[in-house]
Amino acid sequence: MSIVRCPSCSHRISSLATECPNCGYSKTNTQIDPETIALRHLRGLRYRARMATYFAMLITMVGFLMWWFQNGGFNQLPGKASQLLIAIGVVGYLAARIWLFKVSSQLKKT
Ligand SMILES: [Zn+2]
Known part of the structure; x- marks a missing residue:
């Protein structure tokens, strides 16, 4: 596990998280x-x-x-x-x- 930047709001999130806790950006949902x-x-x-x-x-x-x-x-x-x-x-x-x-x-x- 590592810490990555959210592509949407650049909040620090876990690389394992499917969704950003700050802005709700989802890695799985591309549409x-x-x-x-x-x-x-x-x-x-x-x-x-x-x-x-x-x-x-x-x-x-x-x-x-x-x-x-x-x-x-x-x-x-x-x-x-x-x-x-x-x-x-x-x-x-x-x-x-x-x-x-x-x-x-x-x-x-x-
Ligand atoms: Zn975010």
């Missing part, structure tokens, strides 16, 4: 209607957008941790690297949330 393909594509996008928000949160947290450990607290202004990480994290998080919101509202329509 899929276009609507289902579009839906799976959107679910894959939603998964990626969600991952992007987590990643942005992680960057922000690393920025705050750096700030904390460099100064022994938040009583001094953060260094350049911490500022940059926090800025990228916050902007990235907002962008990812907007992306996630757009994908989710498209999913609701279908």
